[in-house]
Amino acid sequence: MPVTDDGGPGLLQAMATLDHRDARVRELMDDPGADPDALDRTYRRFGLVNRIVSRPAAVYEEWVRPRLATTHAARMLDIGAGGGDLPWRILQLARRDGLRLEVVAIDPDERAVRAASRFSDPRFHARAGNSADLVAEGETFDVVWSNHVLHHLTAAELGALLADTERLVAPGGIGVHGDIERGRGAYLAFWAATLPFAWNVFAGSFIRRDGLTSIRRSHTAPELAGAVPRGWRVKRGFPSRLELVWGSEIPDD
Structure with missing residues (x-):
């Protein structure tokens, strides 16, 4: 398969494969031997990408703010x-x-935790671990969230994450796992939107290559709906977003 300057598949070749999820491809940042400088740049650029792709303000308004009080x-x-x-x-x-x-x-990943630890606030706690660790500790939360995690998982890992989420959500709470929806429109939009920044803002990072790989690994809404247990529901969002939801969408009084 022809490759682009960033080492990924050519646009037309990649677009032709998007009818099926490609769980064989791997993101560069998941490599334990990934270049530490490039990885650090990637973590620091995520904020720019997520403002557009993951829309934290929209996540806050829909899922988090309704469960907050003074x-x-x-x-x-x-x-x-x-x-x-x-x-x-x-x-x-x-x-x-x-x-x-x-x-x-x-x-x-301890490397991610080190990057997250640059944020300093007594109400922000970054730690190494996974959902099973917190289940074992008896923790519960009003909002259990993940972003761009689902496409990394095998079927067994997805099932374990959802089972853990059900245990971690407090009464009246919500569990939401946000991800990309695979599609040619999503792939083309990300390819085009990041191209002008490939040699400046995103240079020396994994943002562009891994973002395109993520789309190839992601699910469609019907695929995800068919892979989750009863009680979970799939919602579509903008842009090319999926949200896998568990629990009450309206908090208890």
Whole structure:
């Protein structure tokens, strides 16, 4: 297969494969031997990409803010938080609104935890671990969230994550796993939107190559709906987003 300058498949060749999920391809940043400088640049650039692709303000308004109050701190868990930019942004939005929130951001990769630890706030806790660790500790949260984790998982790993989520969601809480929806439109849009920045803003990082790989690994809405147990529901969002939801969408009084 022909490759582009960033080492990925050519645009037309990649677009032709998107009818099926390609779980064989791997993101460069998942390599334990990934260049540490490039990895650090990737974590630090995620905030720019996620403002557009993952839309933390929209996540906050739909899923987090309805569960916050001025009198007590709600708890949010971000599973596979990477560099921590998305939960950090949500914490700042809650602070702006005078609402109380405590965030726990976990990732099994110590390199990600080190990157997330650059954010300093007594209500923001970055730690190494996975969802099973917190289940074993008896933790519960008002919001259990993940972003761009699902496409990394095998079927068995997906089932384990969803079972853990059901245990981690407190009564009246919500579990939401956000991801990309695979499609030619999503692939072309990301390819075109990141191209002008490939040699400047994203230079020396894995953002462009890994973002395109992520789309190839991702599910469509019907695929994801067919892969999850009863009680979970799939919602489509913008741009080319999927949200896998468990629990009450309206908080208890």
